[in-house]
Amino acid sequence: MDSSGLPAPPGVDDRWLVSDRLGHQMIRLMRAVERAKAGADAPDGVERAAYVLLARLVLDGPRRSNALAESVHSDPSTVSRQVAGLVRAGLVERRPDPEDGRATLLAPTAEGLRVFQANRDRRNREIGALTAHWDEADRCRLAELLERLATDIERHHAPAPPPVLAPEAS
Structure with missing residues (x-):
């Protein structure tokens, strides 16, 4: 069966x-x-897809919009729209890129860090309550297996690297 x-x-x-x-x-x-x-409720009025971007900026540090889109496996134009909402809400700011003055980096603001931490705490308390009757070893093993599964899914669906071009013969 x-x-x-x-x-x-x-x-x-x-x-x-x-x-x-x-x-x-x-x-x-x-x-x-x-x-x-x-x-x-959406975390502090932030749409869920945009909240994922805030979380990546908090956890991974400031980055350019295209790098942020790549890290969440999303279209750059979609990320741009969501970042604009985060900027309007005062959760993310644009900073000059010290390596390229023409470019900007996206970074969480102090309010963005507060919102992230408050929601992370709420999520962790909820998961803790849901699994309170579990053995700690089972909780740890589930976290390990989910991490492994997520990594394998990301690898399996990662875009293929660009082909390496052979040097032209002279």
Whole structure:
């Protein structure tokens, strides 16, 4: 039987069945997270996609808009629109790039840091409450496995590096 209780297709092995179970549980998890997000207020009025940008700037430090877009696997024009909202809200500021005076770096403001920390604290308390009955070793193992899965997904879906061109023969 597969994870839906249906007979497994002919010729599948245990690895396929475990992958099917994992896929089913990932869908359940994503739906549960989406339901929880739908019922929660946006952090300090910041739309969720923009909040991800604020978090990256806090955790990774100031960066150019294109580098920020790349780090969150998003389109630069979308990131530009979301950053404009963060700037208007006083959570992110534009600073001159010390390496190139024509360019700007995006950086969290003191208010941006406060908003990030308040929401990080709220998230961590909620996860702590949800898993309070878990053994600490299980909590740590889940964090390790989720990190590994996220890394593998990012690697699998990373854009291919540009081809290396052979030098022209003279």
